[in-house]
Amino acid sequence: MSATKLQEIGQILRAHQRFAILSHLRPDGDALGSQLALALSLQALGKEVRVWNEDGMLEKYSFLPRAELLTKPLPNPEDFDVAIALDTAIQNRLGTALAAIRSSKIWINIDHHLSNPGYGDVVYVDSSAPATAEIIFRLIKDEGLPFNRDIAENLYAAISTDTGSFQYPKTSAHTFEIAAELIRTGLDVGRLSQQLYESYPRRRLELLRELLRSMRFQQEGHVASFSLTLKTAAELGVIPEDNEGLIDHLRAVRGVIVAVFFEELADGKVRVSMRSKTNAVDVCAICQKFGGGGHTLAAGARVRGTLSEVEERVLGEVCDRIASSKTTPASVT
Ligand code: AMP
Ligand code: MN
Ligand code: MN
Numbered sequence: 540m541s542a543t544k545l546q547e548i549g550q551i552l553r554a555h556q557r558f559a560i561l562s563h564l565r566p567d568g569d570a571l572g573s574q575l576a577l578a579l580s581l582q583a584l585g586k587e588v589r590v591w592n593e594d595g596m597l598e599k600y601s602f603l604p605r606a607e608l609l610t611k612p613l614p615n616p617e618d619f620d621v622a623i624a625l626d627t628a629i630q631n632r633l634g635t636a637l638a639a640i641r642s643s644k645i646w647i648n649i650d651h652h653l654s655n656p657g658y659g660d661v662v663y664v665d666s667s668a669p670a671t672a673e674i675i676f677r678l679i680k681d682e683g684l685p686f687n688r689d690i691a692e693n694l695y696a697a698i699s700t701d702t703g704s705f706q707y708p709k710t711s712a713h714t715f716e717i718a719a720e721l722i723r724t725g726l727d728v729g730r731l732s733q734q735l736y737e738s739y740p741r742r743r744l745e746l747l748r749e750l751l752r753s754m755r756f757q758q759e760g761h762v763a764s765f766s767l768t769l770k771t772a773a774e775l776g777v778i779p780e781d782n783e784g785l786i787d788h789l790r791a792v793r794g795v796i797v798a799v800f801f802e803e804l805a806d807g808k809v810r811v812s813m814r815s816k817t818n819a820v821d822v823c824a825i826c827q828k829f830g831g832g833g834h835t836l837a838a839g840a841r842v843r844g845t846l847s848e849v850e851e852r853v854l855g856e857v858c859d860r861i862a863s864s865k866t867t868p869a870s871v872t
Pocket of ligand 1 (some may be wrong): 563626629631650652811812813830831832833834837838839840841
């Protein structure tokens with residue numbers, strides 16, 4: 540992505556007054572941290588900013604600096620100069636936040652998903668970035684926008700979560716350079732890591748126990764999956780954010796190439812979450828077959844059908860892909 544595109548975005552940000560900053564429903568740390576970081580920078584420039592997500596701020600990210608800025612959208616749609624979608628591969632994944640924009644003179648789309656089709660008037664999609672927050676950092680630095688420790692903490696939380704704590708393959712020397720610059724603002728890495736990774740509610744572990752009971756291995760152990768029924772979710776009192784990251788337990792097993800998590804939803808669909816350990820098996824391509832998208836190694840979809848129907852269809856496709864790829868467990872682990 541070109542520097543001139545960032546300059547164009549920088550000029551638009553400076554030239555307008557009313558902004559809406561949005562991200563995808565069922566948000567993760569990258570979505571929320573990127574939104575807050577950009578919002579704080581724009582506020583420091585004297586701009587009016589709405590920071591909306593269909594799900595509002597999640598309990599587990601409510602420690603982020605100025606988290607209170609991020610809310611569910613207002614019921615009555617509003618008019619904006621600029622609406623900015625962050626970390627959102629498909630525009631309709633903005634959900635009710637999209638419906639809350641009655642009009643916007645300019646739509647900006649900043650993202651790192653390979654499958655992003657490039658909706659909007661000004662598009663900056665860099666699929667080599669391990670997190671949208673890396674692009675926000677670049678924008679702030681290159682365009683000389685306001686930067687401070689609160690912004691740095693939000694960006695650090697976003698990058699740390701989207702890279703699996705600086706582990707996933709897109710984590711680069713540049714990512715560590717950015718992290719170093721963020722830490723130099725005086726942020727406390729130990730405290731942030733504890734807030735991010737050692738502050739889960741007990742029910743998250745109870746959920747993991749139930750998921751492990753349904754764990755299944757196929758294709759000589761190359762495909763691992765588990766599922767969550769509505770009944771179990773209700774019994775445990777889990778909320779959607781509880782399952783973020785649990786799929787990593789499946790991926791962490793030797794020999795597993797693809798991990799899949801199925802979650803029964805109340806609307807007659809099943810949320811599918813998929814991870815791959817090798818570029819030779821592109822889970823984004825698999826999820827796109829089911830109407831979803833994402834990245835080569837981490838993707839998802841929402842598929843209509845019962846839990847068992849969707850499991851059968853999706854796992855059948857995954858097993859076919861593994862069988863036809865030349866991947867061996869040795870090349871993975
Ligand atoms: P998740 O498994 O929910 O953590 O999602 C993994 C990646 O796939 C994320 O980057 C998501 O943005 C993307 N993704 C998940 N679900 C969908 C979907 N229904 N449509 C498009 N992209 C998705
Ligand atoms: Mn995200
Ligand atoms: Mn992201």
